[in-house]
Amino acid sequence: MGPADFVRSMLGAYMKQLVVALALVGSVGLVTLAAQRIATSPPEPILKYLFPKAAAFSALEGSPLHFKVYGEDPKANPKAQPIGLAWWTTDLVPQEYGYHGPIHIMVGMDMTGIISRVFVDYNSEPYGYFSVEPPEFADQFTGKSVRAPFKVGQDVYAVSRASISIASATRAIRDSARTMAKTFLNPALVK
Secondary structure, three states: OOHHHHHHHHHHHHHHHHHHHHHHHHHHHHHHHHHHOOOOHHHHHHHHHHHOOOOOOOOOOOOOOEEEEEEEOOOOOOOOOOEEEEHHHHHOOOOOOOOOOOOEEEEEEOOOOEEEEEEEEEOOOOOHHHOOOHHHHHHHHHHHHHHOOOEOOOOOOOOOOOOHHHHHHHHHHHHHHHHHHHHOOOHHHOO
């Protein structure tokens, strides 16, 4: 084997190692990306809770990620317009953490910027059982406009010993709702 053959064989071995290394890096990147979006519960029952009169829901899609809510099935009527939107706060404000981590909340909002309902799906807060988990926490957002202040102690009930959790969950709901309103709603129709 001459010097040229030796160089070709070394380059071939180097290229194989490079391809394997790039494949590993790509795999780690995909796993990391997938791990950033944590699915906690199947969305269908929660969507039905948020919009009990809805006829159909789209898949989770778009930017930002969301579900479209329909009053009539768009398969039966392709011209059906959405009557609302729903989303996970962790998809819109992933940097919002409570005391111990993200609080997974699904929010439903009609096309005028009024929150239909809120569902706290998962949290790992040490005081979550008496702060963000009780239905009273989520219920206080029903009927609230995206234009409301969302201030703990003013229009959102404060819970002593759980102020970080309550403030974080409130910010997540407020910031994600305002993002969705700015992105998808007609400002003239927002109440």
